[in-house]
Amino acid sequence: MRELKIFSGQANRKLAKDICAHLHLPLGEISLGKFKDGENYCKIEEDIRGRDIFLIQPTCPPVNDNLMELLIMIDSCKRASAERITIVIPYFGYARQDRKDEGRVPITAKLVANLITRAGADRVLTMDLHSPQIQGFFDVPVDNMFAAPVLNDYVIGLSTQEEERVVVSPDVGSIKRALWHAKRLGGQLAIVDKRRDSPTETRQENIIGGPIAGKVALMFDDMISTGGSICGAALKVHAEGAKMIYVAATHGVLCGDAVKKLSEAPITAVVITDTIPLPPEKLAQCPKIIVRSVAPMLAEAIKRIHHDQSISMMFEKTEE
Numbered sequence: 001m002r003e004l005k006i007f008s009g010q011a012n013r014k015l016a017k018d019i020c021a022h023l024h025l026p027l028g029e030i031s032l033g034k035f036k037d038g039e040n041y042c043k044i045e046e047d048i049r050g051r052d053i054f055l056i057q058p059t060c061p062p063v064n065d066n067l068m069e070l071l072i073m074i075d076s077c078k079r080a081s082a083e084r085i086t087i088v089i090p091y092f093g094y095a096r097q098d099r100k101d102e103g104r105v106p107i108t109a110k111l112v113a114n115l116i117t118r119a120g121a122d123r124v125l126t127m128d129l130h131s132p133q134i135q136g137f138f139d140v141p142v143d144n145m146f147a148a149p150v151l152n153d154y155v156i157g158l159s160t161q162e163e164e165r166v167v168v169s170p171d172v173g174s175i176k177r178a179l180w181h182a183k184r185l186g187g188q189l190a191i192v193d194k195r196r197d198s199p200t201e202t203r204q205e206n207i208i209g210g211p212i213a214g215k216v217a218l219m220f221d222d223m224i225s226t227g228g229s230i231c232g233a234a235l236k237v238h239a240e241g242a243k244m245i246y247v248a249a250t251h252g253v254l255c256g257d258a259v260k261k262l263s264e265a266p267i268t269a270v271v272i273t274d275t276i277p278l279p280p281e282k283l284a285q286c287p288k289i290i291v292r293s294v295a296p297m298l299a300e301a302i303k304r305i306h307h308d309q310s311i312s313m314m315f316e317k318t319e320e
């Protein structure tokens, strides 16, 4: 069988090392950096001819640098005669630009998918895409994994009873996700009516469903970026009388003053995964942030892809 080799870009080397530790494999030797004029460089420092290559690189901030680095890593592997190149993008940046919702705007998620496939990626392994339809933007196979079991494990570990729980969807787009969690964790469903005033500003108008008063609210989202959506929803749920609020999200983008917002919001704890690295100083600023690793799950998926085994068998159906 073709030898499996894993290389990491600079976006999340800790996650890549943890994945390799689970697979009992060394992380491949690669030189990455920038020339004085800001252009990226890459050199694969070992023979990869005919090998089954996995490149780990979430396209998190700095998004354009990480994306460009990924593209030149793919190109390096292609030109070095790798047999197959699977890119592991635990977090796919630009995913929220996935439709033309007004005139004269791009569909950047599609453009990025084109760049990745044109560069030479043969497969994509990713996690909790902002919308599952993005899989169709790639003309190569995409495995979209779900961090839901890792996030649910955290909630199950809390000492709350099913009847005290209410699963709150922070917006209409997350209803299916909330329903999936409610089915497994118990509790009623509530939906926050989020309105978007501009690309960066949202406001929370009403709550549909519930009841909320006296309950432990569990809010699930795919990502926390500026923190505006989740903190706005938490304030609304708090005002409705929730006694505790837990937030769980796969991708902790945490840009701008998101960490400060989370610290100040009426949230008991925030659980995120390590798809995006969280600098220790940010973590120290907000002890209520808990990080759970998806490295074991990604390691298992890499092993299965390498051995041509099913990925979907790893999961229960995530949509009802």
Ligand code: R5P
Pocket (backbone or CB within 6 Å): 096, 170, 171, 173, 174, 202, 221, 222, 223, 224, 225, 226, 227, 228, 229, 230
């Ligand atoms: C919205 O559709 C997403 O699921 C997230 O709720 C949102 O993008 C998070 O962004 P922010 O933290 O900036 O509100």
